Amino acid sequence: MKGIIFTEFLDLVEDTFGLEMVDQIISESELPSEGAYTAIGTYSFSEMLQLIQNLSKHTKIPVDDLLLTYGEHFFSVIETNYAGLLATYNDPIEMLSSIENHIHVEVQKIYPDAELPTFIVQEKTATTLIMVYKSNRAMHHFGLGLMNKTFEHFNSSAEIILEKIKDDGTEVKFIITKH
Ligand code: HEM
Incomplete structure (x- = not known):
């Protein structure tokens, strides 16, 4: 890490x-x-x-509440340190659906030893996104915090539902509906 x-x-x-x-x-x-x-x-x-x-x-x-707060805080770190990467997006659904094939790809170029999660997009429309998070680190609530702030960043908001696929949190479905 x-x-x-x-x-x-x-x-x-x-x-x-x-x-x-x-x-x-x-x-x-x-x-x-x-x-x-x-x-x-x-x-x-x-x-x-x-x-x-x-x-x-x-x-x-609870650990998940701490991770949620930390994720929300970490978005401001991203805004400061990776402004160029953020600037390539103008829509939160577009940004979140691109973590796997663009954002974290760029992160891996900067830090070849970064340990990143996998996000698999299952469904996507202009206002909805269903993605499956997979990581041995089970930091889904850190991700939730980043997602909340992603919507705020674009002056938007969303309902985000988490459904655990595996009890230990290493596989979680995010069901995102933009308001
Ligand atoms: C981890 C960068 C956007 C979800 C990380 C790490 C970095 C990073 C540096 C740590 C890797 C390590 O410690 O080895 C970025 C940058 C972003 C971005 C620069 C935007 C420009 C997002 C977004 C999400 C996300 C929008 C939303 C879900 C995560 C999660 C982890 C993580 C959940 C924790 C590791 C894990 O669960 O296995 N990211 N990230 N990232 N990122 Fe991103």
Whole structure:
């Protein structure tokens, strides 16, 4: 998992819960990196899993809710760092249906070792999109946060329903209806 996912996560934890919380979740996790991340480095996903599970334990906020909030925050990171890529779109359904064959393809060119999910488009119209998310990392709520902000970015909104295909969240169907 890319370092930018860690650095932005810890910044958000610090802003929301304070530096003590950052220190606490780092010291309680078994981190080969010892919690020292650089944006361009690559680290084990198990480090992120432990950090977020420990944050969930202390805040009593479910992991999926934390991932949703983090996904919404991460969209602003994308707006700042990948403005050119965003500018190639003028419609949220077009953008979301292009994650697999354009957006994440470009991300993989920038970071050859990025670990990205798969999004398979099952149905698409001008106002609806059904996509299946697949990833061993089960970060579907991070994706949901990014999707919410994608609609906001285009001054639009949508109803987004998540249906788990696999109980462990490694395969999830997103049913998206633009308002
Ligand atoms: C992961 C970039 C749009 C869903 C990632 C990662 C990067 C990235 C750098 C981390 C990879 C790693 O740590 O190895 C971008 C950029 C985007 C974009 C630059 C737009 C310009 C989106 C959108 C979604 C999405 C719109 C909406 C669903 C995800 C998910 C992950 C991810 C769910 C977590 C990894 C996983 O689930 O396996 N993306 N992304 N991305 N991205 Fe994107």
